[in-house]
Amino acid sequence: MTRPPFRADHVGSLLRPARLAEARQKWKRGEITAEALRAIEDEAVREVVALQESVGLRSITDGEFRRDYWHLDFMWGFDGVEPSEEEFVVPFSGGKEFIAPAARATGKVRYPAGGIMREHFRFLKSVTKRTAKFTMPAPTMFRHRSGTKVINEQVYASADAFWADLGRAYNDAILDFASMGARYIQLDDVNSCVLCDSDMRARIKQQGEDPDRVLDRYIGALNAAAAGRPADMVCTTHMCRGNFRSEFVAKGGYEAIAEKLLSQVAVDGFFMEYDDERSGDFAPLRFLPKGKMAVLGIVTSKRPALESKDALKRRIDEAAKYAPIEQLCLSPQCGFSSTHHGNNLTIDEQKRKLAHIVEVAHEVWGEA
Template identity: 55%
Template sequence: MAQRTNPPFRADHVGSLLRPAALLEARDRHARGELPDDALRAAEDDAIRDVVTLQEGLGLQTATDGEFRRTSWHMDFIYQLQGVSRTDEQLEVKMRNASGGTSFTSAALKVDGKLGVGDAIFGDAFTFLQSVVTTGTPKLTIPSPSMVHYRGGAAALDPAVYPDEDEFWTDLSAAYADEVAKIAALGCTYLQLDDTSLAYLNDPAQRAQLAEQGRDAEHQHERYIRQINAAIGGRPDSLHVTTHMCRGNYRSSWAAEGGYDFVAEALFTQLDVDGFFLEYDDARSGSFEPLRFVPPGKQVVLGLVTSKSPQLESKDDLKRRIDEAARYVPLEQLCLSPQCGFSSTVEGNDLTQDEEIAKLALIVEVAQEVWG
């Protein structure tokens, strides 16, 4: 079977990678006022050069900057949207892990102005990544439009600015469409929209929580799909867009559980992306049966290798699970990746860089053996 030349690739990864110790130290010194902005930028540049070399050396066809310039995979982007402000309110996000549970607090957001984009968000970061990639396709990851809405819903909208939620959605998709156009103009050919909301909505507990807030939990995913399509509908043919649907990833913990059954039919048949990165690393991910809705021409990147623990999967187990998935969607439409990033926040998951490298190398080896 031929190697893929367009994203997503047979051996791929979600985006974030563990921050090296030198970069974490530089960030700490910068936060204490001991390191100027330009010195932090230089430390980030050095770390990104190294991690791109690492990815290319492993044989991956794509490279990210590991999200090394970010503290959070999504909020660093969202707070740069015009019209979005950080508030003093602290939201507690409850997470679960193999040991029981944990939580973290995050600043809330308020949409208190008209939404828009100035310069391309993460544009400078992508341009630098593009300059240091030598053999692969540079990939940029950004949060999907749904992430601006999911936590706060209509309650986060200033009624003086957006008395009508439909107007908010129109402006949000237009802002994202502007961002997509600007990123494409920089030469980006691989853009990934990271989205927890479409995965969270498969969890009955998450839907019950939204219903208690007065939201239409049974149909919210349909609205999200429409708005994402509006955001990416005008992209040039050269720009390949994927989405990653995550159930939460913070220090090896997660927030939601359940298979993709609730959103599957609408998601796979209506969302206008080129590929779907799906978490399938353990029992909480559900079965492969929802993949029966994936139409021809769409790629499914099976997240069979966990980024949440250091244990290395066996090749035989991975191949067996790929065969199981191929019962529902043809093998040529499948790819392989970790189930999520290794460091969605700056803290990272509970494994070492060597263990991360072993998992990425395993993905490349299995992909070569399965697809050639």
């Protein structure tokens, strides 16, 4: 395969080395300059690029090393969007809570003239000859369990107007990255999978919305974001049920969303979480359209133990009962460090997971 997603792929975020985490905290405390932090980030990105290349991956990310959060850092970059004084609290399994400022529209949402994270991508592209992959939170994340709270009613008279502007802003972002040479963009979308969870659907109804209409809104936003991209640019989505310090936020199979989402979202592939029973069975893959790829996230990034090759191959065979094996790929179910905290495994254990994926892909498809 010359076009991503590749048979062996990965979601994007990787565990931060201790010296990078320490440097970021020092910068926040005013103990080092932004320039000093950037130099440490640059060195860490070079090293994590080398790690990915050494195990045989063809899609290369910067590990999201310059971010604190997989989503908020990017979301706050739009004109008209600011961190809210209200804290964003998400209860995860294991009694853990993700707490950060919420994002709120304080003006018309636009992609800024100076771009968002341009320098992140440019540096990544300069240090690898392989396919540089850039991840960004999907526009759906602006809703994330806050209902309409993200929308400033003094700025937007209707939710339709807000979502239309948001879709255009995301489209401008993707086209901007295309102009810098990006040819592999991933939109990270937890919210669609929230709609797989019956408890979450009930909560949305309590907020006065229809979960199926919310899904329609999400599909429209994703399609607006990906519209008009260059023919040689691949755009995928990544769907999971939350990933924070090895814990999750939602559960439930894809059946509630699969037919609409897989058939209507105009992207090239879907990274799908499938590392345990929370994600249900592979039957929803029957809705995968011809020509689109499903990347099976059957290797967990939450725990260090390696899945056996035989077990992974059996699961790939099971998935192939519902979608042609030629349309399937392999990856972890999510990133290894969706936030700066990271999941509960070591960098060496992470490397073994990635190498394992490459090896299994070669044995199943004859390529990675």
